[in-house]
Amino acid sequence: MNFDWDVFWQYLLQPSGVYLTGLWLTCLISVLAMALGCVLGLAAALMRLSRNPLLNLPVRFYVWLMRGTPLLVQIVFLYTALAAGGIFRFEDVEFLGLVVPGNIQAAIIALGLNEGAYMAEIIRAGIGAVDKGQYEAGRSLGMTFAKLMRRIVLPQAFRVIVPPLGNEFNVMLKNTTLVSVIGVQELLLSTQMVTSATFRVFELYLVVAIYFLLLTTLWGFFQRWLEARFGQSDRPAPPAAGSRMFGRGTLKLLRGR
């Protein structure tokens, strides 16, 4: 077997600057894209609940489009195809004294747009899981829709949203590898660059896999804490073990309805 333990340990334990930049970019893009996805998802979910077709039809189209096309295609389309078509070109911008390259902007926006569609469905299901009686109680106390959502419905929906939201972030961490195709130097592209110089493909891809495992495992701990934290006050919390299954299962049931 052609495997060099020295190279493996060196890259795993003493990563070069290229690697660390990649790691940092992966985390940064994931967090920002997820934040964008949550904001878009919430707005879309609220619009989707409206009975006004002017509000809910665009959202249905958006969700249909984003979930019906490959993420990879969306990324290339947003950054490369739009520029090639002369429609829109992402330019480097200076932000707080830092130059943010166009492809990183495009990466965050493309991942965020895609995530928004999935989050819209998750948040919609979460809102749908709140008992109708809660709306009636809020309304009978004179609350307007906005207040009812903010104070009564969303805090309760959040409990249902947190488990699948955690899963979405897990997927997001891994999906950032796709933006390597538009030249964003995250973990995967960093690895590719190093392998093209050293030809240690086996060792380095093993290292990158371990890095991702590390990231998703750390996130998993945080997710468990998050679920325990928000399962406290109200109804008996769902069992900590297998709670991700619980979240998915609930959502499936709700979607089937």
Place this chain on the structure above:
Amino acid sequence: MAHKSEELIIEVLDIHKSFGELEILKGISLQVRRGEVVVLIGASGSGKTTFIRCINLLEDIQGGRIRVNGRSMGYRERADGSLVRDSERNIARQRRDIGMVFQRFNLFPHMTALENIIEAPIQVLGVPRAEALEQARALLARVGLADKAMHYPSMLSGGQQQRVAIARALAMKPQAMLFDEPTSALDPETVGEVLQVMKQLADDGMTMVVVTHEMGFAREVADRVVVLDQGELIEQGPPEQIFSRPTHPRTQAFLSRVL
């Protein structure tokens, strides 16, 4: 019995309500004076729950008028007599005057008993927090739950939850209280404590409209009993008249089944 005035608090005029083809309310009128306790009885499916929900605009109506405190609720009449729904903000404002107690309590599960009670006064009326807290503690004491302020609804029995729900509605200082089968979802042993609180409320002069199957409560507390059947108001009068000498044959049939 508390003093009854002639002032009308709730005026319902010939309201019609349908779910699709099915007509649930076929033109019901009801007037409730300040301090009066009106109990609605009738077989299930008679429309009494729908009727009480219409007063609070939790259901749309297809015809008729509802006035609370002389102000029209929720709808404006067009020149051709058809009804248009009022703005959401106006409807929310009008609902403040009416407290509602639900069969299934509908307490906010993510808030303690105390937080449930102060939520609307602070968020809707803009009452300062300290004042709302003081009032909420007084209300909890009034419903006999002073020691449960920090309990979440899931830690309370059904009867206790319903009493918190009553306190929550009272915190808005409503002109009238609507009770939609407040004891139907309770264990038999906790029904009494809720009825006791309601009786106390009636004695204090609160205007109340109550949908219930508790004939004992109707007989003891009601000023007037109203009988609904198949979406129509078929008979009304003082409890002793309705229970002892019902005139309408369908009232007689209903009472013979439940008494």
